[in-house]
Amino acid sequence: ARRAVEEKATELALTSKYKSEFLANMSHELRTPLNSILVLGQQLTDNPDGNLTPKQVEFARTIHGAGTDLLNLISDILDLSKIESGTVTVECEDLLFTHLRETIERNFRHEADARKLSFTADFDPRLGRAITTDSKRLLQVLKNLLSNALKFTDHGGVRLHVGMATGGWTPDHPTLSQAPSVVEFSV
Numbered sequence: 001a002r003r004a005v006e007e008k009a010t011e012l013a014l015t016s017k018y019k020s021e022f023l024a025n026m027s028h029e030l031r032t033p034l035n036s037i038l039v040l041g042q043q044l045t046d047n048p049d050g051n052l053t054p055k056q057v058e059f060a061r062t063i064h065g066a067g068t069d070l071l072n073l074i075s076d077i078l079d080l081s082k083i084e085s086g087t088v089t090v091e092c093e094d095l096l097f098t099h100l101r102e103t104i105e106r107n108f109r110h111e112a113d114a115r116k117l118s119f120t121a122d123f124d125p126r127l128g129r130a131i132t133t134d135s136k137r138l139l140q141v142l143k144n145l146l147s148n149a150l151k152f153t154d155h156g157g158v159r160l161h162v163g164m165a166t167g168g169w170t171p172d173h174p175t176l177s178q179a180p181s182v183v184e185f186s187v
Contacts, residue, residue: 020082023077023078023080024078024082027074027075027077027078030074031071031074034067034070034071034074035071037063037067038064038067038068038071041060041061041063041064041067042064044056044057044060044063044064045057045060045061045064047060076140079140090134090137091134091136092132092133092134093132093133093134093135094130094131094132095130095131095132095133095135095138096129096130097123097127097128097129097130097131097162100123100131100135100138100139100162101121101123103139104121104142104146104160105121107143107146108146108147108150108158111147111150112150112157112158115150115153116155117150117153117155117156117157117158118156118157118158119150119157119158119159120157120158120159120160121159121160121162122159122160122161122162122163123162123163124161124162124163124164126163126164127162127163127164127183128181131183138185141185142160142185142187145185145187146158146160146187149187158187159187160185160186160187161184161185161186161187162183162184162185163183163184164181164182164183164184165182165183165184168184169182
């Protein structure tokens with residue numbers, strides 16, 4: 001029985017490895033033509049010869065936006081395969097809280113207004129100037145949380161609070177216990 005379980009575990013690991021490799025290869029193969037579509041869509045949107053009607057420019061802008069969304073989805077799939085295979089890398093940098101607030105406001109204010117919801121991005125003044133983090137991954141998580149919050153809120157509003165964390169993890173956490181301060185994000 002133990003040998004059968006070990007064989008199944010080996011098969012499962014191999015299947016997972018093949019799946020991750022397939023996703024990585026497929027993501028690469030999809031990006032190549034998509035990048036061409038994005039470049040051409042942007043050129044049409046810019047309309048350098050001025051020979052497109054405003055409606056045609058808007059269509060080009062829609063094509064470019066949809067292509068960008070698709071490219072982000074492909075990147076998310078690739079990230080998932082990296083997480084599964086244990087090959088994800090964290091790229092830490094300083095992210096200004098003012099930049100984070102502007103990005104969040106720009107991405108979600110219009111959606112909240114369209115759904116007739118209030119939207120608040122509350123940043124504690126004690127936070128300081130910046131946070132050292134993987135900004136791409138942090139923004140990805142916040143965008144997912146805020147998108148879901150706006151999608152599933154029928155009335156009232158959505159609030160993002162960013163402040164100093166005083167708990168929520170074990171005192172012997174290998175990274176957080178060594179940090180001079182910890183930031184919490186709540187939606």
